[in-house]
Amino acid sequence: MQPKELLALAQEFGCPLYVYDAAKIKSQYDRLKNGxxxxxxxxxxxxxxxxxxxxxxxxxxxxxxxxxxxxxxxxxxxxxxxxxxxxxxxxxxxxxxxxxxxxxxxxxxxxxxxxxxxxxxxxxxxxxxxxxxxxxxxxxxxxxxxxxxxxxxxxxxxxxxxxxxxxxxxxxxxxxxxxxxxxxxxxxxxxxxxxxxxxxxxxxxxxxxxxxxxxxxxxxxxxxxxxxxxxxxxxxxxxxxxxxxxxxxxxxxxxxxxxxxKYIVSEAGFFLAKVNVVKQTTSTVFASIDSGFNHLIRPMFYGSQHAIENISNPKGKERFYSVVGYICETDTFANNRRIAEITEGDILCFRNAGAYCFTMASNYNSRYKPAEVLFKDGKGILIRERETFEDLLRNQILLD
CATH class of the missing domain: 3.20.20.10 (Alanine racemase)
Structure with missing residues (x-):
């Protein structure tokens, strides 16, 4: 999928958002079968x-x-x-x-x-x-x-x-x-x-x-x-x-x-998140996004390296950023990573987000789980609605 297509889906469905490319799923399946x-x-x-x-x-x-x-x-x-x-x-x-x-x-x-x-x-x-x-x-x-x-x-x-x-x-x-x-x-x-x-x-x-x-x-x-x-x-x-x-x-x-x-769905998945804050410290520039390890835990759990692109500014001059989340613990997606210059409000895209990403998501810090979209035949199809406050309360019972 191209940055313009992903950016359009972020604008249509909001962030954070998981997107799955049906064509890539099929090509991976076919490659294995043909092998x-x-x-x-x-x-x-x-x-x-x-x-x-x-x-x-x-x-x-x-x-x-x-x-x-x-x-x-x-x-x-x-x-x-x-x-x-x-x-x-x-x-x-x-x-x-x-x-x-x-x-x-x-x-x-x-x-x-x-x-x-x-x-x-x-x-x-x-x-x-x-x-x-x-x-x-x-x-x-x-x-x-x-x-x-x-x-x-x-x-x-x-x-x-x-x-x-x-x-x-x-x-x-x-x-x-x-x-x-x-x-x-x-x-x-x-x-x-x-x-x-x-x-x-x-x-x-x-x-x-x-x-x-x-x-x-x-x-x-x-x-x-x-x-x-x-x-x-x-x-x-x-x-x-x-x-x-x-x-x-x-x-x-x-x-x-x-x-x-993983072989079938990993490369078909994209995770889109909006940059809330760009924070310069004495030694690091942090890009803080509207997500955390509640949505994508693999970098913290496995040390997985997901490529991160700024699809709002794909041709911008590259700078070094540490991409972090909004969870009240250290949730670092990437340290000192070269990414096209980031400003607040930009959309970052994490690649290889199809396998063991949404399925390992949680409501930690009482955050909502994101929406999911299947991109098929040139069109985004909503396949999971974004959670709401009512979803958090479902199955919980107040004391008398």
Missing amino acids: FSKVARVRINYAVKALSNVAVLQYMKVIGANLDTVSIQEVRLGLYAGFAPEQIIFTPNGVSFEEIEEAAALGVQINIDNLSVLEHFGTKHPRVPVCIRINPHVMAGGHTNISVGHIDSKFGISIHQMPHLLRIVENTGMHINGIHMHTGSDILDIEVFLYASEILFDAAKHFKTLDFLDFGSGFKVPYKKGDIETDIEEFGQKLSKRFNAFEKEYGRDLTLAFEPG
């Missing part, structure tokens, strides 16, 4: 946790995606958006057994990552098909919060517990129809991912009635010009060749599945 065009059956399960607005989920269905969910609420959002139960996989961690049973009753694909839960579920519901999440003990991904395949991770059943796992399956007679792994986000080294994939292939040989192998996701997207990203075409070529060979060896048709979230 595995040599595999007969490919299923892309969009990770709802990245961006869960129901209008976005509706659009995912239109372009051909299925859904990966981690909570019963995300399952219900997917059903509400029009997905059939068989188009949804449920991959929770540490939830109650009742939540897993509720998801199973809705007819979605269950994915279990705990031996005790597996045994309990298999004993009670031996006829319900189950996918098993394996921890391959392979460290892939960037920040420690998003690398989930290592030995100390809370996710998945250790590959070293395979004998125990097989005993449970045999004793319960349960039907295992899928094997899954997820090593983490921001994967840079394709060879590390392929190494983890070999572990999944070896695990799959223990089960004779599999329908799919789910390789998770974690593909890195660029956050700035020249940034490293996962080479989907090279990765697709290498994994496709290996998958097709394994399918032939396995002797049964298999579906190759992925569960991308």
